[in-house]
Amino acid sequence: MSRYFEELDYQPTAIGPISLRRRRELRLDVDVLEIMLGDEHLMSDLFTTSEVALAEHGLAAISDNRRLSVVVGGLGMGFTADAALNDSRIDDLLIIEKLAPVIGWHETGMIPLGKRLVGDPKCHFVEGDFFQMAAGHNGFDPAQPERRFDAILLDIDHAPDFHLAPAHAGFYQPEGLMKLQHHLKNGGIFALWSNDPPDDDFTRRLLSVFSEASAVAVPFHNPLQDRDFLQSIYLARRELA
Numbered sequence: 001m002s003r004y005f006e007e008l009d010y011q012p013t014a015i016g017p018i019s020l021r022r023r024r025e026l027r028l029d030v031d032v033l034e035i036m037l038g039d040e041h042l043m044s045d046l047f048t049t050s051e052v053a054l055a056e057h058g059l060a061a062i063s064d065n066r067r068l069s070v071v072v073g074g075l076g077m078g079f080t081a082d083a084a085l086n087d088s089r090i091d092d093l094l095i096i097e098k099l100a101p102v103i104g105w106h107e108t109g110m111i112p113l114g115k116r117l118v119g120d121p122k123c124h125f126v127e128g129d130f131f132q133m134a135a136g137h138n139g140f141d142p143a144q145p146e147r148r149f150d151a152i153l154l155d156i157d158h159a160p161d162f163h164l165a166p167a168h169a170g171f172y173q174p175e176g177l178m179k180l181q182h183h184l185k186n187g188g189i190f191a192l193w194s195n196d197p198p199d200d201d202f203t204r205r206l207l208s209v210f211s212e213a214s215a216v217a218v219p220f221h222n223p224l225q226d227r228d229f230l231q232s233i234y235l236a237r238r239e240l241a
Contacts, residue, residue, distance in 0.1 A: 008110055011101040015165060018042075020105055027224060033111065035076065035102070037164070045112075048079045049220040050193060050231040051155060055083035057216050057233045058153045058191030059090075066150075067091035071140050071183075073130040073154040075102050078113035080155055080193075085120055093123045094140055094149075096130045103127055130156060131171050139183045148185045155193035160202045160234075162195070172202070177209040177236075186241040192234040202234065211239035 004024040011018055016038045025032045025046070034044035043051075055072075062068065068089045072081045075097035084093055095117070097103050103125050106114030117123050126142065138145035140152075157163045160172045170176045180190060190210065198215035206213035213236040221228050 009101065009105065013099050013101065015099075018099055018101055020101075020110060025224070033077070043076045045077050045079075047220060047222065048077070050218040050233065051076070051079040052083040053216070053218045054153050054155055054191055054193045054233055055080045055087070057235060058151050058189055059084060059087045061189045061191070061235050061237065062089075062150060065089060068150040069147075070094070071096060071149050071152045073134075073152065074156040075106065075125070076155065077111055078106060078117055080153055081117055081123065082113050084153065085116070085123060090122055093120075094126055095123065096126050096128055096133060096140055098127070098129050100127055130154070131168050131176075134171060134180045134183065135176065148183055149188060150185055151189040151191065152180065152184060153191045153193075159194040159196040160192070160199065160205075172205070174205060174208050177206065181209060181238050184238040186238060188238045190234075190236045190238075192236075194232045194234065196232065197230040198232040198234075206234060206236040210236035212237040 006022045008020045008022060019036045021036065022031055022033050032044050032046045035042045069092045070084055070090060072084060072093065072095045075095050081093060081095050084090060105111045107118055109115050126140065133140050139147055141147040157168055163169055184190065198217055203213050203215050216233045216235065218231045218233055219228055
C-alpha cells in the first residue's frame with residue numbers, strides 16, 4: 001500500500017461491503033481514518049464536533065445527578081460513546097451496532113477509541129439492528145428485556161429524511177417514534193444527530209409524540225472547502241408521569 005492510502009480491512013455485510021481505510025489528506029497534512037460502505041462515505045475522524053455534541057447535549061438535558069443508563073445507536077468511530085463516558089453520571093452504556101466488522105475494529109484497537117470503550121466496564125457492545133430493537137417490545141438490552149433508559153442517543157442515518165436503508169424510514173414517523181418512546185424512562189431524553197440544519201417539520205413531528213422537542217444547530221468549519229457547515233442535534237423528552 002502507498003503511504004498515502006491503506007485499506008485496513010474490507011468485509012461483506014448484509015447491506016453491502018464495508019471497509020476501514022486510512023489515507024493522507026495532503027491539503028491538511030493529516031492522516032484520516034474513515035469507514036466506507038461500498039463507495040459511500042459513512043464517517044471519518046476528521047470532523048467530529050457534532051458527534052461529540054450529540055452526547056453532550058443529550059445528557060445535559062438531564063439536569064439531576066442520578067446515575068444514568070444510556071443507549072447509543074450506532075458505534076461508528078466511537079466519538080459519541082466516548083463523549084458520553086466523560087459524563088460522571090454514566091452507570092451503564094449500551095452501544096447498539098448492526099455491523100459486526102465495526103465492533104471488531106474497536107475490539108482489536110484498529111479504531112483508536114475502541115481501547116477506551118472496550119476497557120471501560122460501564123460500556124457494552126450489542127450487535128443488533130437499532131431500528132428493529134426500537135420497534136420491538138423487548139428493546140435494546142438482550143439481558144434485560146423491556147428495560148427502559150434515561151437517554152437514547154442516535155447517529156445512524158444522515159438525516160431524518162435521508163436514510164442509509166429504506167427500512168429505516170418508518171422509525172422517523174410518529175408511529176415509530178412512539179415505539180421508541182416506550183424504551184425511555186419517564187422524563188427520558190431522545191437525542192438524534194443529523195447532517196442537515198434543523199428542520200422545523202421534523203421538530204413538529206417529534207412534538208406530536210414527545211412532551212418537549214427542540215433542535216440545536218451545530219456549526220463547524222470545513223477547511224477542505226474553507227466554509228462553514230451546519231448540522232443539528234434534535235432533543236425530545238418523554239413526558240414525566
